[in-house]
Amino acid sequence: xxxxxxxxxxxxxxxxxxxxxxxxxxxxxxxxxxxxxxxxxxxxxxxxxxxxxxxxxxxxxxxxxxxxxxxxxxxxxxxxxxxxxxxxxxxxxxxxxxxxxxxxxxxxxxxxxxxxxxxxxxxxxxxxxxxxxxxxxxxxxxxxxxxxxxxxxxxxxxxxxxxxxxxxxxxxxxxxxxxxxxxxxxxxxxxxxxxxxxxxxxxxxxxxxxxxxxxxxxxxxxxxxxxxxxxxxxxxxxxxxxxxxxxxxxxxxxxxxxxxxxxxxxxxxxxxxxxxxxxxxxxxxxxxxxxxxxxxxxxxxxxxxxxxxxxxxxxxxxxx
Numbered sequence: 459x460x461x462x463x464x465x466x467x468x469x470x471x472x473x474x475x476x477x478x479x480x481x482x483x484x485x486x487x488x489x490x491x492x493x494x495x496x497x498x499x500x501x502x503x504x505x506x507x508x509x510x511x512x513x514x515x516x517x518x519x520x521x522x523x524x525x526x527x528x529x530x531x532x533x534x535x536x537x538x539x540x541x542x543x544x545x546x547x548x549x550x551x552x553x554x555x556x557x558x559x560x561x562x563x564x565x566x567x568x569x570x571x572x573x574x575x576x577x578x579x580x581x582x583x584x585x586x587x588x589x590x591x592x593x594x595x596x597x598x599x600x601x602x603x604x605x606x607x608x609x610x611x612x613x614x615x616x617x618x619x620x621x622x623x624x625x626x627x628x629x630x631x632x633x634x635x636x637x638x639x640x641x642x643x644x645x646x647x648x649x650x651x652x653x654x655x656x657x658x659x660x661x662x663x664x665x666x667x668x669x670x671x672x673x674x675x676x677x678x679x680x681x682x683x684x685x686x687x688x689x690x691x692x693x694x695x696x697x698x699x700x701x702x703x704x705x706x707x708x709x710x711x712x713x714x715x716x717x718x719x720x721x722x723x724x725x726x727x728x729x730x731x732x733x734x735x736x737x738x739x740x741x742x743x744x745x746x747x748x749x750x751x752x753x754x755x756x757x758x759x760x761x762x763x764x765x766x767x768x769x770x771x772x773x774x775x776x777x778x
Contacts, residue, residue, distance in 0.1 A: 465507040468517045469524065476554035479532050484549060486526040487562075493521050494635030496557070498585070526553055527562045530599060538599035542591055545599065566593065577611055581736065587612030621761065623648070623734070623753040624744050626656050627704045628687065629696025630678050631663075633671070640675040642666075645696045646708065646737075648721045650755045656702045657755055658692035659721040659732065660710070665739030677704060691720045705744035705752050710734035713762040722759050732758055 463470065469488060477484070490503035506520045507513070529537055529549040537545045550561055567573045577588045591597065592607040600607065625646035633642025643663035647656035666674065681700035686692065690702060715726065716733035723731035744752075 462508075465513065466517070466522070467513060469522065472524065472559055476556075476559055478552045478554060481531070481533055482529065482552060483531040484526055485528040485530070486524045488522045488524055491521055491523050491558075492635045493519070494638075497635070498523075498583070499636075521558070523557070524559045525562045526560070528599065538601070540598065541593070541595050542597040542599075543593050573611070622707050622709045622740060623659075623758070623761075624705050624747055624751070625659060625662075625708050626702045626749045626752045627678065627681075627700060627706060628656055628658065628690045628692060628702050629694075629699050630674075631661070631697045637671060640671050641678055641698075642671065644674070644678075644706070645692065645694060646706065647690065647692065647702065647752075648755045648758050649750055649752045650691075650721075651750075653691075655689050655691050656687075656749065656752075657721040657723070657731070658690075658694055658719045659758065660708075660719065660734040660737045661694070662706070662708055662737045662739055664737070665741065667741075670739065670741070693720060694718055702749045705747045705749060707740045707742035707744055708734065708737050709740050710738065711736040713758065713765055722755050722762075725755075725759055726762065732762055 466488065488504070490499040490501070491497065492499055503520055504522070507516045526549055527546075528542075529545050529552075531537060532548055532552060537548065546561070546564075553559065553561060555561065565572075565576055567576065573588075573590065580588050588611050590609045590611050597607055625648060627644045628647045629645035630641040631643040631645070632638070633640055643661050645658060645661050647658050649655075650657050678698075678700050681703055682698050683701055684699075686695075686699050687702055690699070712735050713732050714735045715730040717730050719731045719733040721732050726732065
């Protein structure tokens, strides 16, 4: 197993100076953060620290925040046979917490609805989901095996959208922080065959690698026009409008009603259109498709109806 301690001199110093214990075995997650905005970044950003030279510079360019979630031993006191809440309480007592070093956020829940809301909030904040942990007296630390004491609950587990969509870029938004100077988000649309119009369906800012954003910005700059294209129907206004030409493959969690987007507006609900929830770029540019070959509004409506048919009654879960 590779020892990568040398890649994180800042983490070493932080732990030495801000863990109030002579000896401790603790567990935490090191998460890359945007130095300008503080937003969490994909795990892959930590790969920039793999270089063996200029480590201090890499640490400055790619800072990490530490999120502690368990303690196995503190000053000779072995904790693995103690319940989770007791271990977490003792962990909180030795961590000098701040913005870049803290305990993981956690709430106690006793019903599925509260859990769902918390998971969705975590996803909105840039997380993949949450870990649900048993807090009963039996919640001892089990090395190498979570069993049913820990359960991952990720957004992909509740996705109802099983197919990808080919959508047309109709506008773009400038990025912030690390993405400044290039487009960081695009506004995309489905094609309405009957009206020969492209109707907005969502903004997409997730799934793009750095090289994608460079490529996307270069392509879209050639398509910028000073006003909304005549064949575009969108209430949302991007920073720039572009000629509907580029088609991207998009995946999402589900199709939902939206008062903001115009795709299928009034077809399902008189006051709403349809939108893709948690849309993500798959990495595939559909250069083989013309804008008129993109996913149509009628297809989106069928996907929405099909999605409703597949929803099954939720199985009751006994709170722990």
